[in-house]
Amino acid sequence: MQITSRFTLAIHTMLCIASFSSSRKVTSNFIAESTNSNPVIIRRLIGQLKEAGLVEVKPGIGGATVAKPLDEINLKDIFNAVEVVNDKMFNFHDNPNCKCPVGKNIHTILDEHLNDIEEAMNNQMRKTNLMMLLEETKPYL
Amino acid sequence: MQITSRFTLAIHTMLCIASFSSSRKVTSNFIAESTNSNPVIIRRLIGQLKEAGLVEVKPGIGGATVAKPLDEINLKDIFNAVEVVNDKMFNFHDNPNCKCPVGKNIHTILDEHLNDIEEAMNNQMRKTNLMMLLEETKPYL
DNA sequence: CCGGTTGTAACGTCAATGGTTACAACCAAA
DNA sequence: TTTGGTTGTAACCATTGACGTTACAACCGG
Secondary structure, X not given: OOEOHHHHHHHHHHHHHHHXXXXXXXXXXXXXXXXXXXXXXXXXXXXXXXXXXXXEEOOOOOOEEEOXXXXXXXXXXXXXXXXXXXXXXXXXXXXXXXXXXXXXXXXXXXXXXXXXXXXXXXXXXXXXXXXXXXXXXXXXX | OOEOHHHHHHHHHHHHHHHHOOOOOOOHHHHHHHHOOOXXXXXXXXXXXXXXXXXXXXXXXXXXXXXXXXXXXXXXXXXXXXXXXOOOOEOOOOOOOOOOHHHHHHHHHHHHHHHHHHHXXXXXXXXXXXXXXXXXXXXXX
C-alpha cells in the first residue's frame, strides 16, 4: 500500500507558489521543472487545489497564488484536495457471509476502529501547516 | 487513495480462525465462504500471516490456528503482515529539481512530518488487538 | 492580432489488485 | 497403500488507477 505521490507533489507545488509568487509569475511550467514533472500534471493538480480554495489562478495571463494565509493551510487540507478518498480510507471486501457470525458483524465491529485510525492520521496531518514548512525551508534558501 | 481490502480481509480471517478453530477445522474454503472471497486468495493471505508468525497451518490435513495469545496480536501486526509498505507509506515524486531551493530540500523537510503521520496511524493501530475485537463480536454470537 | 498560458479531452503505458484455474505436495484415515 | 481433502504456488486474466504525453480551444495582456 502506498499513498500517491500526488500528495507530496501537491505540497511541493504549494510551497513553490508560496515561495515565489511574490517575486515572479509561477506557471505550471515553472512548477513542473521544480518537481521534475509535467505541466499538464501540475495544471490538473492546481485545478484540484483551486477547487478546494487553496490557490488562485489567473487564466490567460498565467500564474498561481496562495488563496489563504499560510498558517491556515495544513497538510490535511492539501490531502483532502488532491487525494480522492472515496468515503472511507479503508476498503472492505464485499458482501461477507451473513450466515457466519463473524462475517455478519465484521463491518459493525471494525468500522469504529478503522475510523479511529483514520482520525489519528488526520489529526497528525492537521498539525503541520504551510507556514511551518516554509520556515523550515528558509535556512536552505 | 484507498487502503487495500486485504487488510480488512486479513482481520476477518484472523477472527474466523480465532473464533472457530477450537470447534472445527478452519480451512481456506471455510474462510472464503465467510468472507465471500476465494480460497486461493485466503491461502495467499494466510501464507503472509503465517510468515509473520500470527497463525499456524497444518499442511495436508488442513486447518489454521492462531499462533499467539489474542491480546498479543494487534491491528498493526496484521497490517504489517499483509500490506506491503515499500519502505515508506508516502510516495515521493522522483528527482525534484536540485536547482530549485524548494525542490532541493523538499525531501529533507517533509520526511519528518510524513513519518509523524505514519507513526500516528501505527500507534492507533496498535491500540486494538484481536482479543478486543473478539469480545465485541460475542454479543452477536 | 500575437504569444504565453490555462483547462481539458483523449490516449497510452505501467503496476497493483483481485480473481480464477490448475496442479504438485502433503497427510490422515480407510 | 490408496484415497480424499487440503495446502502452497505458478500462471494467467481483467480491471483499475496513476502518471505521462500530445493536442487544442479558450483566455488575456501587451
